[in-house]
Each structure stands twice: as C-alpha cells, then as structure tokens.
Amino acid sequence: MIVLQWVFDIMMLFALLWLAWRALSSPDLFTAIVLFIAFGLVMSLAWVRLDAPDVALAEAAIGAGLTGALLLSALARLNDLADITHDRHKSAAGE
Amino acid sequence: MSSALLYALAGVSLFTLGLYALIVHAHLLRKILAINVMGSGVFLVLVALGGRTTGAEPDPVPHAMVITGIVVAISATALALALVLRVQAATGRAELPEEPLE
Amino acid sequence: MSAAGRSRHSPAFRWGLLLLLLTVAGGLGYALLTLPDQAVGLSEQVSANMATSGVQNPVTAVLINFRGYDTLLEMAVLLVALLGVWSLGSAEVHRRIDPQPVLSLLVGGLAPLMILMAGYLLWVGANAPGGAFQAGSVLAAAGILLLLSSKRFPVRLMGWPLRIGLLLGLGTFTAVGMTLLFVSGGFLQYPSNLAGALILFIEAAATLSIGVTLAALFLGGRPQAGPYR
Amino acid sequence: MRQIPWEVMLIMLPLTGAMACFFWPRRAITLGLITALGVVVCVAGLGWRVLEQGAQRYAVGGWNAPLGIDLYADGLSLLMLMVTAVVGLGISVYSIGYFERRQAAHFWPLWLFLWTALNALFLSADIFNLYVTLELLGLAAVALVALAGGANALTAAMRYLLVSLLASLCYLLGVALLYHNFGSVDIAILAQRVELSPAVWAAMGLMSAGLLLKSALFPLHFWLPPAHASAPAPVSALLSALVVKASFYILLRLWLEIFPPAGAAPGQLFGVLGSAAVLWGGIQALRQTRLKLLIAYSTVAQLGYLFLAFPLASSVAWKGSLYLLLSHALAKAAMFMAAGNILRFCGHDRIVGLDRVAQRLPVTMTAFALAGVSIIGLPPSGGFIGKWMLLEAALRAGQWWWVIILILGGLLAGAYVFKVIGYAFTRAGVLRQTSRVPMTMEWAALAMALAALLLGLVALWPLSLMEIGLPFGGGDAG
Numbered sequence: 001m002i003v004l005q006w007v008f009d010i011m012m013l014f015a016l017l018w019l020a021w022r023a024l025s026s027p028d029l030f031t032a033i034v035l036f037i038a039f040g041l042v043m044s045l046a047w048v049r050l051d052a053p054d055v056a057l058a059e060a061a062i063g064a065g066l067t068g069a070l071l072l073s074a075l076a077r078l079n080d081l082a083d084i085t086h087d088r089h090k091s092a093a094g095e
Numbered sequence: 096m097s098s099a100l101l102y103a104l105a106g107v108s109l110f111t112l113g114l115y116a117l118i119v120h121a122h123l124l125r126k127i128l129a130i131n132v133m134g135s136g137v138f139l140v141l142v143a144l145g146g147r148t149t150g151a152e153p154d155p156v157p158h159a160m161v162i163t164g165i166v167v168a169i170s171a172t173a174l175a176l177a178l179v180l181r182v183q184a185a186t187g188r189a190e191l192p193e194e195p196l197e
Numbered sequence: 198m199s200a201a202g203r204s205r206h207s208p209a210f211r212w213g214l215l216l217l218l219l220t221v222a223g224g225l226g227y228a229l230l231t232l233p234d235q236a237v238g239l240s241e242q243v244s245a246n247m248a249t250s251g252v253q254n255p256v257t258a259v260l261i262n263f264r265g266y267d268t269l270l271e272m273a274v275l276l277v278a279l280l281g282v283w284s285l286g287s288a289e290v291h292r293r294i295d296p297q298p299v300l301s302l303l304v305g306g307l308a309p310l311m312i313l314m315a316g317y318l319l320w321v322g323a324n325a326p327g328g329a330f331q332a333g334s335v336l337a338a339a340g341i342l343l344l345l346s347s348k349r350f351p352v353r354l355m356g357w358p359l360r361i362g363l364l365l366g367l368g369t370f371t372a373v374g375m376t377l378l379f380v381s382g383g384f385l386q387y388p389s390n391l392a393g394a395l396i397l398f399i400e401a402a403a404t405l406s407i408g409v410t411l412a413a414l415f416l417g418g419r420p421q422a423g424p425y426r
Numbered sequence: 427m428r429q430i431p432w433e434v435m436l437i438m439l440p441l442t443g444a445m446a447c448f449f450w451p452r453r454a455i456t457l458g459l460i461t462a463l464g465v466v467v468c469v470a471g472l473g474w475r476v477l478e479q480g481a482q483r484y485a486v487g488g489w490n491a492p493l494g495i496d497l498y499a500d501g502l503s504l505l506m507l508m509v510t511a512v513v514g515l516g517i518s519v520y521s522i523g524y525f526e527r528r529q530a531a532h533f534w535p536l537w538l539f540l541w542t543a544l545n546a547l548f549l550s551a552d553i554f555n556l557y558v559t560l561e562l563l564g565l566a567a568v569a570l571v572a573l574a575g576g577a578n579a580l581t582a583a584m585r586y587l588l589v590s591l592l593a594s595l596c597y598l599l600g601v602a603l604l605y606h607n608f609g610s611v612d613i614a615i616l617a618q619r620v621e622l623s624p625a626v627w628a629a630m631g632l633m634s635a636g637l638l639l640k641s642a643l644f645p646l647h648f649w650l651p652p653a654h655a656s657a658p659a660p661v662s663a664l665l666s667a668l669v670v671k672a673s674f675y676i677l678l679r680l681w682l683e684i685f686p687p688a689g690a691a692p693g694q695l696f697g698v699l700g701s702a703a704v705l706w707g708g709i710q711a712l713r714q715t716r717l718k719l720l721i722a723y724s725t726v727a728q729l730g731y732l733f734l735a736f737p738l739a740s741s742v743a744w745k746g747s748l749y750l751l752l753s754h755a756l757a758k759a760a761m762f763m764a765a766g767n768i769l770r771f772c773g774h775d776r777i778v779g780l781d782r783v784a785q786r787l788p789v790t791m792t793a794f795a796l797a798g799v800s801i802i803g804l805p806p807s808g809g810f811i812g813k814w815m816l817l818e819a820a821l822r823a824g825q826w827w828w829v830i831i832l833i834l835g836g837l838l839a840g841a842y843v844f845k846v847i848g849y850a851f852t853r854a855g856v857l858r859q860t861s862r863v864p865m866t867m868e869w870a871a872l873a874m875a876l877a878a879l880l881l882g883l884v885a886l887w888p889l890s891l892m893e894i895g896l897p898f899g900g901g902d903a904g
Binding site: 224225227228229231232233236237238239242243246262263264265266267270271273274276277278280281283284285357360361363364367368371374375378383384385386387 | 431434438441442444445448449484485486487488489492493494495532535536539542543546554555558559561562565566568569572573599603605606607608609610623624625627628629631632
C-alpha cells in the first residue's frame with residue numbers, strides 16, 4: 001500500500017512539473033494555455049491527495065477553470081488585435 | 096523523507112521553474128503563466144508542510160491562506176491580462192520594450 | 198507564433214541564470230529538509246475554538262471567523278482588480294461569437310444546474326468542503342456561459358444593479374464587522390449564538406459578489422452602458 | 427463608555443469611502459474629500475490614544491494571536507500613519523484640479539483603496555496579513571499608474587505589476603517557511619520563538635529580496651523610474667512618497683523584531699547597496715533631460731539613504747533613517763506635484779525648456795526649491811535632521827566611510843536641484859503657449875514643501891514619538 005502511494009505521489013509530481021515546464025516552454029501560446037489548464041487540474045488532484053478538499057475545489061474552479069477561460073479569451077483578443085495592426089501596416093505599405 | 100516534504104520540494108521546483116521562465120521569456124502572456132506557476136509552487140509548500148501533524152487532520156490555517164492566495168492570484172491575472180491587451184494595442188507588441196521609451 | 202517562444206537573452210545569460218536558480222532551489226530545498234519533523238501549526242488552537250466558531254468546517258472557520266479580516270481585505274483585492282480593469286477602458290461587448298443553437302441549448306440546461314450547484318457549495322461550506330469562493334466561482338462560470346450564449350447583452354443591468362452586485366460582498370462584510378463593533382464591542386467579533394447565521398449571511402453576499410466580479414473580469418473592460426457614456 | 431478603536435476606523439473608513447466613491451461616481455470628489463478628512467481625524471484620535479496610553483494592540487474578531495490577527499500601533503506605525511495622512515490629504519486636494527471628471531471617477535476609489543492598504547499595512551502585526559495588504563497596495567498602485575494611458579504608462583504599469591507580483595510571491599514563500607518553523611505568523615510571537623536555522627536564513631533571504639525589490643533598492647530599482655515618471659502627477663507623488671516606503675517599513679519591522687539574531691553581515695550588504703543607490707541615482711538624476719524622470723531617479727537615490735541605518739543598527743541610526751523617510755515623503759510629494767504643475771503649464775517637462783517658470787509660476791517654483799532644500803539635506807529641513815543623525819551614528823560606530831556617501835549624495839542632490847532651478851529662471855529659445863494651473867494644485871505643492879521644512883524645525887516632537895513602544899530598542903539616547 002505504502003509503495004503504491006509513493007509511486008502515485010512521484011508520478012503526480014512528475015506530471016505536475018512536466019506540465020508546468022511544457023506550458024512555459026512550448027512555442028505555441030494556445031498549446032501553452034491548454035497545458036496550463038491541465039496543470040491546474042493536476043494541482044487540484046494534488047490538493048485532494050494532501051487532504052485539502054477546500055483548496056482542491058477552489059483550484060479546480062478558479063485556478064484551472066476561470067483562469068483558463070480568462071487566458072483563452074485574452075489570447076483570442078490579442079490575436080484579433082495583431083490581425084488588425086497587421087492589416088493596418090499592410091494597407092499603409094500599399095499606399 | 097515524508098510525502099509532505101516531497102510535495103514541498105516539488106513546490107520549490109515549481110517556484111524556481113516559474114522564476115526562470117518569467118525572466119527568460121519575452122511574451123507577456125508567458126510571463127503571466129510563469130507568475131501563476133510560481134504561485135502554485137508557493138501554495139504547494141504552504142499546504143504540504145501543514146501535513147506534518149501527528150493527528151489525522153492537517154492544519155487548516157494554511158488551507159485558508161492558500162484559498163486567499165488563489166483569489167489574489169486570479170485578481171492579479173485578470174488585471175495583468177487586461178494590461179497586456181492595452182500594451183499590445185498601444186505598442187503593437189505584447190512584450191515589454193528593452194529600454195524605457197522616451 | 199514565432200515571437201511566443203523566442204528569447205532575447207544570450208545563451209551565456211541563460212546558463213548563468215539557470216546555475217544561479219539551481220543554487221537558490223538547492224538552498225531552499227536544504228532549508229525545507231532541516232525543518233522540524235513535527236509541525237507546530239495552529240491545528241490545536243483551531244480545533245479548541247471550533248465549538249464557538251459557528252461552523253463545522255475548520256477552513257471556513259479560519260476564513261470567515263478566526264482570520265476573517267484577511268478575507269475581508271482579499272475581497273477588496275478582487276474589487277480593486279476589477280476597478281483597474283475598468284479604468285483601462287471599456288469592453289467591446291458587441292464583438293462576440295454567434296451563439297449556435299447547440300450552445301444555447303447546452304447553456305440553457307447547464308446554467309441553472311451550475312447556479313444550483315453554487316447554492317449547494319455555499320450551503321455545505323459550513324460543514325464540509327465548499328464555501329463562498331468555490332460557490333462564487335461556479336456562479337461566475339454560469340454567468341460567463343450565459344454571456345457567451347446570449348443574443349443581446351443585458352445592458353439594462355449594467356448601471357447601478359451591477360455595481361450593487363459587485364459591492365455586496367465587501368459591503369456586507371464591512372457592515373457586519375462594524376455593526377458588531379458597536380453592538381458586541383469588537384470588530385468582526387461574532388457572538389457565538391449568532392456566529393453561524395452571520396457567517397452564512399456574509400458568505401451568501403460574498404458568493405454573489407465573487408460570481409459577478411469574476412464574470413465582469415471575464416468581459417475585460419467596463420460595460421459600455423456605464424454611468425459616463 | 428467604550429473606547430473608540432481608532433485603528434479599526436483607520437482601515438474601515440477609507441475602505442467604505444472607496445466603495446461609496448465607486449457606487450456614486452458623480453459624487454466621487456465630495457465623498458473622497460470627506461473620507462480624507464475623516465482619516466485625518468482618526469489618525470489624530472489614534473495619536474492621542476498612543477500618546478496617553480502607549481503602544482496599542484487590538485485583536486480583530488476577539489481572537490488573539492496566534493489564532494487571530496492583531497493590529498499594533500506604536501510610535502513607528504503612528505508616524506507612518508501620520509505622514510500618510512498629511513501627504514494623503516495633500517494629494518486629495520491636488521487631485522481635484524488635476525483630473526477631469528471622467529478620470530476622477532476612476533482615481534478616487536483606487537486611491538482610497540490604496541490608502542486603506544497603506545493604513546492596514548502600517549497597523550498589521552501579522553506577516554500573512556501583511557502579504558494581503560501588499561497585494562492590495564500593489565494592484566491599486568499599478569491601476570493608478572495605468573490611469574495616465576499611453577504606451578509609456580501602460581508598459582511601465584505592466585513592468586511594475588510583474589515586479590510587484592514576483593516580489594509578493596518571494597515574500598509569501600518566506601512567510602510559509604517561518605510559519606512552518608515556528609507555528610505563528612504574528613510578529614511578536616515570532617520574535618520570541620525565532621532562533622537561527624537554515625529555514626530562517628532562507629525566509630530572511632526571500633522576504634528581504636521581495637521587499638527590496640518593492641522598495642526599489644539599487645540594483646533592483648529598474649522598474650521605478652518609468653513607473654513613477656509616467657504616472658499622473660498625484661499618483662507619482664503618492665508612489666514616491668508613500669508606496670515604496672510601505673515595503674521598506676515591513677523590512678524595518680522584520681529586521682528590528684524577527685531577524686536580529688542574523689547578525690551584522692546582511693546589514694553591511696544593505697549599506698553597500700544603499701550607498702550605490704545614492705551615487706547611481708544621483709548621477710542618473712543629473713543626466714536626465716525630463717523633469718519627472720529626474721525626480722524619479724532622485725527617489726532611487728534617496729531610498730538608498732534609508733538603508734544606511736542597517737549596517738549601523740543603532741537606535742540613532744534607525745531614527746535618522748526614519749526621519750529621512752518622513753521628510754522625503756513630504757518633500758518628494760511636493761516635487762512631483764510641482765512637476766505636475768509645470769507639465770500642465772508648459773505642456774512638456776523638458777528641463778532645458780523651462781522657460782522662466784520661476785517668474786510665471788512663483789508658488790510652484792518656491793515649493794520645488796523648498797522641497798529641494800530638504801532633499802539636499804540643508805538646514806533647517808527635515809532632511810537635514812535625518813542626515814545629521816545618520817552622520818552622528820556613523821561616527822559613533824567608527825564607520826566613517828558612510829559619511830563620505832552622505833556628503834557625496836548631498837552634493838549630487840544639490841547639483842540636480844540647482845540644474846532645474848537654473849533653467850526655471852532662464853528664457854528658453856522658443857516661447858510656447860501655456861495653460862492655466864489651478865490654485866489648489868499650486869498651494870498643495872507648497873503645503874507639502876513647507877511641511878518638510880517644518881519637520882526640521884520641530885524635530886523634538888517626532889523624535890519623542892519614536893520612543894513610544896520602543897520600536898528601535900532602548901539604550902543610547904540620541
């Protein structure tokens with residue numbers, strides 16, 4: 001039983017670190033955000049493992065869910081803005 | 096080594112990982128992700144070390160502190176994201192300029 | 198997306214930084230290893246005072262009662278973030294995805310369920326995991342879904358009703374704290390027979406405000422029908 | 427008759443005022459001014475109580491530390507609250523003329539939340555509660571910087587936000603280590619229980635690093651000049667006068683109460699960095715072509731002086747440092763307000779283009795010059811008293827090298843202040859259209875500068891306040 005728990009702990013922490021690393025280094029921002037949301041979900045599993053169910057609920061709802069929604073909507077708006085400025089530059093160059 | 100310590104060490108690793116990414120990456124969205132990863136690391140240390148009790152129940156005070164911290168983190172993230180959008184609109188890039196503008 | 202992963206630092210800088218941070222991490226790890234094996238936390242004080250706290254969930258007791266002042270300031274942090282976002286400009290509420298019928302149907306079923314769930318989380322928070330922040334964020338998620346799927350933006354509600362919703366949690370917390378100051382003699386000092394009811398009252402107001410604030414933060418700017426249009 | 431808990435009122439009043447200003451944006455100015463006056467009354471009330479009964483401790487919710495959160499007011503916190511009230515009132519009056527209606531509706535609630543955060547911070551005796559107040563302070567300050575709009579202010583605000591969040595997280599990790607080592611987050615209880623261990627060293631390093639970053643000690647000052655220079659003038663004034671001092675105050679508290687066992691070596695490091703800040707900030711200020719950037723770099727230099735007390739670590743040195751902090755708060759508020767007036771008047775703040783401002787805005791230039799007297803450290807200003815005490819402490823400790831820094835810093839400050847005054851008297855090449863500056867803005871600046879001078883004339887009173895609760899330890903009377 002104890003060994004199983006250790007294996008579980010180590011796997012989860014490894015997943016946590018790997019997700020964080022990938023979220024911070026993957027070249028595509030959309031992928032990064034999705035990985036970050038996954039990171040938040042694994043974090044809330046870790047809170048359950050640490051006997052902190054209140055924190056787990058808060059993390060799942062706020063940390064992963066709402067932060068993820070905020071990040072994705074910000075990314076969508078950033079890309080829109082980039083398109084607009086890009087078009088403006090192109091039309092300015094065309095004239 | 097107890098599992099409490101293991102989780103706390105993972106927390107320190109996340110903190111350092113986030114700090115590295117915060118300094119190295121230029122894109123502001125990435126910096127915001129890095130700050131959030133750092134925050135998760137700190138929270139992990141805070142809660143994990145509270146599990147070193149003899150009783151069955153872990154210390155609830157760090158749990159409350161971390162819930163406070165999570166709400167502070169989303170507040171800061173929301174403000175930061177709104178600022179990134181304005182920075183991009185004003186300068187055309189979602190990055191901080193190397194030198195302060197004149 | 199080439200800009201996203203690019204770094205402007207030289208490899209030498211990055212290696213130096215990596216080395217420095219590894220040293221820092223090593224130091225911190227060593228510091229953790231030398232901590233006493235047994236925690237000297239506050240669990241004993243918390244369990245000794247649970248009987249008079251008004252709730253059975255120790256985390257809720259710490260959040261709203263023992264260290265309620267932290268939570269009050271934290272509600273102010275949430276509101277300040279929103280004020281900051283609003284001061285940056287107004288949201289473009291018109292540019293949204295067309296609500297597809299499937300999404301509308303989904304939201305029509307999902308949103309009421311989520312609101313129910315928020316109510317449940319709030320109620321259960323007194324005795325079991327849950328509470329104002331968890332309930333509030335579920336409420337916010339329901340709000341965001343409704344905002345995404347609605348055909349028309351609820352402009353009518355964007356003036357003072359919205360501001361009341363935003364202020365309700367912090368306002369109620371402050372008002373209860375100050376009333377107790379003049380009635381029972383201490384700021385945020387709940388009389389033990391009323392503590393449960395007062396905590397639920399504060400949490401209900403906080404849930405609503407947290408939900409409204411987080412949903413408003415998602416909009417990313419002051420709604421157009423604000424007071425200065 | 428129960429005692430009125432002024433410390434609670436000092437936090438809840440600006441908080442309520444901020445909510446009221448947010449709810450009635452059209453009445454924001456009136457509501458804000460009423461709140462500002464109310465806060466001044468509360469500080470007076472608390473001051474009276476502390477003078478009569480000594481240091482005050484208040485257990486919020488009736489739960490004493492370690493379970494609950496204590497508010498604590500001694501001479502040190504009282505002086506911080508007082509200078510915040512004076513500068514806060516000045517900034518409130520100044521902002522009436524500065525902001526147009528639409529911006530005022532955003533400025534007032536944020537400013538009152540910031541004031542709440544400052545008061546809560548100076549009163550808190552709990553290191554986790556201090557973290558929450560730091561975050562409230564940081565977010566409000568960032569939002570206020572961004573209020574100026576434009577690429578410069580927005581990028582400066584963004585940088586400021588990231589730095590502020592990073593610093594808070596470092597601080598919080600330190601809090602976690604201290605809590606799990608000693609089982610409390612109350613400063614007084616920690617002070618009793620603390621004994622040196624690797625975890626305490628780590629906590630000290632993390633918390634100091636975070637707070638130094640927020641206090642912009644050289645070389646961690648990089649974020650300050652753009653943020654302080656591009657913010658709206660009243661915001662620049664309150665950032666330089668109060669916000670950077672708040673994190674310094676926490677550092678001072680921790681250093682005086684929790685970390686004394688750590689010994690003198692870290693203090694020497696602070697002293698060296700502080701000296702570098704004095705010299706580097708002074709030279710940079712001298713090189714600037716924009717008035718607001720010059721004043722911002724002057725803040726970097728002046729913050730350096732505050733850290734000279736750490737290697738000396740004597741009662742006189744701490745008091746001198748605090749005295750410099752108080753007079754810098756008033757003088758720097760005056761300078762930024764004056765710069766705001768000049769910017770409004772000329773439409774720019776290029777120093778070479780200060781076309782006879784001295785003759786055309788005499789009140790504002792008087793304010794700038796008087797504030798300059800205190801910044802340089804000439805008698806009879808508050809800056810002089812502070813530097814004199816640091817000088818005395820350095821000589822008494824036999825560490826004469828800090829005296830050189832004090833003198834060089836004064837010379838540099840003299841050079842950059844007179845550079846501005848010189849250009850303000852001369853005629854620039856091109857005459858430009860000027861705009862009117864409201865009376866309130868001119869007189870608010872002058873009032874702040876006069877208060878900084880006054881601090882030099884009534885030195886005994888603040889010095890006796892510093893004795894209440896013995897925050898700097900007993901021992902050598904200075």
